[in-house]
Amino acid sequence: MAEEILKVENMHKYYGKKHVLHDINFSVSEGEVVTLLGPSGSGKSTLIRTLNGLEDYQEGAIFFQGTKINPDEKHWQQLRQKIGMVFQSYDLFPNLKVIDNILLGPTKVQGRNKEEVESEAHQLLAQVGLEEFANAYPRQLSGGQKQRVAIVRALALHPEFMLFDEVTASLDPEMVRGVLEIIENLAKNDNMTMIVVTHEMNFAQQIADRVLFLEDGNILEQTPADQFFTDPQTDRAKEFLDSMDF
Amino acid sequence: MSWPIIQQSLPMFAKGFELTLWLSFIGILGSIIVGIVVSMVRLFKIPVLHQLASIYVEVSRNTPLLIQLFFLYYAFPVIGIKLGAELSGIIGLIFLGGSYMAEGFSGGFNGVPKSQVESGKAIGLSRFQLARFVIFPQGFSKSVPALAANIIFLIKETSIFTVIAIPELTNTALDLIGMYYRSNEYLFVLVVAYAIILIPLSVILTYLEKRVRYGTFGN
Amino acid sequence: MAHSGINVLLEGDNFIRLLGGLWVTIKIAFTSLAFGLVLGVLLGVLRTFKNRLLRFVLRIYLEFFRVVPTVVLLFLFYYILPRQLNFNLPANELATFVFALWVAAEMSDIVRGALISVPKHQQESGKAIGLSRWQLYRYVLIPQAFSLELPATINLATRVIKTTSILMLISVMDVINIGQQVIEANNHTYPNGVFWVYGIIFLFYFLIDYPLSWWARRLEKKGLERENG
Numbered sequence: 001m002a003e004e005i006l007k008v009e010n011m012h013k014y015y016g017k018k019h020v021l022h023d024i025n026f027s028v029s030e031g032e033v034v035t036l037l038g039p040s041g042s043g044k045s046t047l048i049r050t051l052n053g054l055e056d057y058q059e060g061a062i063f064f065q066g067t068k069i070n071p072d073e074k075h076w077q078q079l080r081q082k083i084g085m086v087f088q089s090y091d092l093f094p095n096l097k098v099i100d101n102i103l104l105g106p107t108k109v110q111g112r113n114k115e116e117v118e119s120e121a122h123q124l125l126a127q128v129g130l131e132e133f134a135n136a137y138p139r140q141l142s143g144g145q146k147q148r149v150a151i152v153r154a155l156a157l158h159p160e161f162m163l164f165d166e167v168t169a170s171l172d173p174e175m176v177r178g179v180l181e182i183i184e185n186l187a188k189n190d191n192m193t194m195i196v197v198t199h200e201m202n203f204a205q206q207i208a209d210r211v212l213f214l215e216d217g218n219i220l221e222q223t224p225a226d227q228f229f230t231d232p233q234t235d236r237a238k239e240f241l242d243s244m245d246f
Numbered sequence: 247m248s249w250p251i252i253q254q255s256l257p258m259f260a261k262g263f264e265l266t267l268w269l270s271f272i273g274i275l276g277s278i279i280v281g282i283v284v285s286m287v288r289l290f291k292i293p294v295l296h297q298l299a300s301i302y303v304e305v306s307r308n309t310p311l312l313i314q315l316f317f318l319y320y321a322f323p324v325i326g327i328k329l330g331a332e333l334s335g336i337i338g339l340i341f342l343g344g345s346y347m348a349e350g351f352s353g354g355f356n357g358v359p360k361s362q363v364e365s366g367k368a369i370g371l372s373r374f375q376l377a378r379f380v381i382f383p384q385g386f387s388k389s390v391p392a393l394a395a396n397i398i399f400l401i402k403e404t405s406i407f408t409v410i411a412i413p414e415l416t417n418t419a420l421d422l423i424g425m426y427y428r429s430n431e432y433l434f435v436l437v438v439a440y441a442i443i444l445i446p447l448s449v450i451l452t453y454l455e456k457r458v459r460y461g462t463f464g465n
Numbered sequence: 466m467a468h469s470g471i472n473v474l475l476e477g478d479n480f481i482r483l484l485g486g487l488w489v490t491i492k493i494a495f496t497s498l499a500f501g502l503v504l505g506v507l508l509g510v511l512r513t514f515k516n517r518l519l520r521f522v523l524r525i526y527l528e529f530f531r532v533v534p535t536v537v538l539l540f541l542f543y544y545i546l547p548r549q550l551n552f553n554l555p556a557n558e559l560a561t562f563v564f565a566l567w568v569a570a571e572m573s574d575i576v577r578g579a580l581i582s583v584p585k586h587q588q589e590s591g592k593a594i595g596l597s598r599w600q601l602y603r604y605v606l607i608p609q610a611f612s613l614e615l616p617a618t619i620n621l622a623t624r625v626i627k628t629t630s631i632l633m634l635i636s637v638m639d640v641i642n643i644g645q646q647v648i649e650a651n652n653h654t655y656p657n658g659v660f661w662v663y664g665i666i667f668l669f670y671f672l673i674d675y676p677l678s679w680w681a682r683r684l685e686k687k688g689l690e691r692e693n694g
Contacts, residue, residue: 054364073373081370091365095383104379105369150365157369308623308674310630313641313667321660324470405534406631416536429544437533437541444532 002029004066005161005193006051011060013050013217020046021057021217028161031191035204035225038214039240044197047214048165051195052076052085065160081109084154088166090146092138098125098149099134105157117156124152128182144175151182161193162186168200176200183207201244205229213237251431255422259435262418267443269332269414270401273339277400278393280340281347288348289355289377299348306345311406314338319410335407339400346396354389355381391458394451398444405440415439470657474665479647483662486643487669493557493637494626497564501625502618504565505572510602512577523573530570536631539563543635556637560629568625575617579610616688619681623674630670640666 006028013021021043028034036044049055051062053069053076062069064079092101099121106117125131128148138146147167154162164183168176180203186192187207198204204211208225213234221233232238287299306314318334329337358381366380408417419436423429474480512523530538542563546552554562583606591605633642644662651658 052368054367077367077370077372079370080368085365085368087361087365087368089361091359091361093362093366093380093384096379105371108375108379109370109372153369304675304678305671308627308678309667309670310627312630312633313663313670316641316663317667321663324657324660402534405536408536409631409634416534416540419537420540423544429540429548433537433541433544436537440534440537441532445528448528448532 002031004029005064006195007063008051009061009063011050011057011062013046013055013057019217021050024060024219026212026219026222028193028195030193033187033194033196033207033209034212035196035198035208035210036212036214037198037201037204037240038220042214043217044214045165046217048163048195048197052080052083052163081105081157082160083163084157084159084161085163085165086147086150086154086167088169090143090150090170092141092146092149092153094138096138097134098130098136098138098141101138101149102153102156105153110157121152121156124155125149128152129178142175143171144178147171147175147179148182151179151186155186161195164194164196164198166197166199168198168203199244201229201241213240215240247430247434248428251426251428252435255432255435258418258422259415259439262413262415263439265412266401266404266414266439269335269339269407269412270404272336273343273404274397274400276336276340277343277347277396280344281349281351284344284348285351285355288352289381290373303345303348306341307349311338311342311403312409314341315406315410331407331410331412334410335404335412339403342403343396343400346399347393350389350392350396351385353392354387355385357388358384388458391451391455394447394454398447398451401443401447402440470655470661473647473651473655473658473661476651476655479651482643482647483640483665483669486638486640489557489637490626490629490632490639491673493561493564493632493639494622494629497561498568498622498625500561500565501568502572504569506576506607508569508573509576509580510607512573513580527570527574530567531574535567535628536634538567539631539635556632556635560632560635560637564625564628568621571621572618575614575621576610579614579617580606582613583609613688616681616685619677619684623677623681626674626677627670640669 004027008024008026011021011024012019024047026034036048038044046055050057053071053073056071062071064082069075069079092098093104096104099118102121102124103114103117106112106121107114122131122134125134128151130145130148130152133141133145133149138149141149151167167183168179171179180200183194183196184203184207187194196204196207205225208228211221211223211225211228212219213221213223213228213232213236215236220236221228223233223237227233228237229241232241284299284303287295290296315334315338318329318338319331322329322334362380362384363376366376371379404414405416407414408420411417413421415436419432422432426432474483508523508526512520514520533541539560542559543556546554546559587605587609588601591601596604629639630641632639633645636642644666648659648662655661
């Protein structure tokens, strides 16, 4: 059994009186790829955001590499360099060049040597086919290119695992493939541990080891991926898969 | 309207013009400094100072400059602080302008999209690094139109200095009218003088607003 | 402590007189706002029309009132109306008149800004169901623009109230003018009176303007939240 990297125990989240996450329990082991699936508004994004301290929670606990996370901003700030996250809206910093977007975290947060990080950054950019854009500004890039840079920006910190929140949802269909391939390579070749929220069912099926199916803030089932896509355990998941029609 | 009368008055107006510009310059500079400090205190939510800053902003924005000046110039000597007219004017203008500038900067900082702040956090930036690398560079450019509008506003407010007899433009005109009873000429020069200062600024402001609205920064 | 300064406010009818002055201030502020806002809405609507000449003239009107400081506007009308046009108004009414024109200019810009930011498809769907131009403004554009422009309108009101402080310059018997009289009349008995009289006037202005600013800010915040979903 591989080592457990992340564990969530009895987590509840409320927005005011609204109960948005109900008793969430799951864990992720090293090298595992978990996808969160479910209809819009099921709480997938909220859940993945709690795992990087961008949303708070009122009950329960998150354990990172066996240690309970102290949910205050200071501790999260220390942890975030180990937990990479990529968002739907890419959000490169428009005031910085592509290369400076990538260097910011490693040099300022981790205090690493600039030359060393720079050569690594160029290598990473080359891997995603964007070597020649190092000195461009984000506004000169297409959506798909920005998203690839955003992934590189997260990887440059050498995270222990990665969170992907609907990273292809705002991309043109022809851009989606390139981004998904990068994530897939990351999973297959680099054995990166990751949690992925997505609407791309084909992609989820290809990449996932395990699926968490959410509805209305509840985890309805946790099933190995091969089983989930052929023989889901709950009727709701069946209906969901039928409606996705992939 | 008599041209010779206008001509004769021009040297006096030139002095008033110079004084208006000088007081505006000092006042605006001071306001920007106070504004930056106050908006930082609010951005970082520094305890105690943060609350004091809020009180300052509310008091400054919700009372007229004229009363602020009367207080500084007439009431302060009673408690032993004698400032003189020009110093009262400058302090009053900075007291007023500091809060407007602070709101301008805060508006720019708050205008930085939440998702930008989150992706800064996601790569582990501390609060100060977040401010330094994400919020300031983007926020300052967003606050430029508000700052330009405040500059115009503060220059116009210097006309209120006339109530404590600082010989700036408006005071010069009112004095001349009082002495020679020729209102048309002096008011004409007065309006032209303000137009010379403010119309170029107003044009620049319109340009800046358009630039920011249409976004020089893509995502 | 026989002559502690604060007592200047309690001496005789001083406080009542100050309140009377405040009432004059408030009356001028609200009357000019009432007239100015109505005129400003009208001008703002006109500024969204296609007629270039009309738009140009209204733009000049706006820019004039925006560039010239209010103190100077006040004196322009104070001297020029009676001397050139032989049109004599009591100071209170003159002030109300000037302020109303100023408010109208500022308001026209607020209204225009709000009208053009109502989404285009709203206009088109209005036209699609056969509304006339007047009906389009009456039922679709103006109601939607109203909530967009409300915070700016309230802020304009706070500015008008603050700006009434300059009315003392043309001898309107407003709260500041009365205050000066009170200070002078009591100068011997209360040399510290100036502190308390200006202090209370300061407080008066704050008490009127602060709730309005607070309301405007709350509306702005709500508007932003709605925008961000």
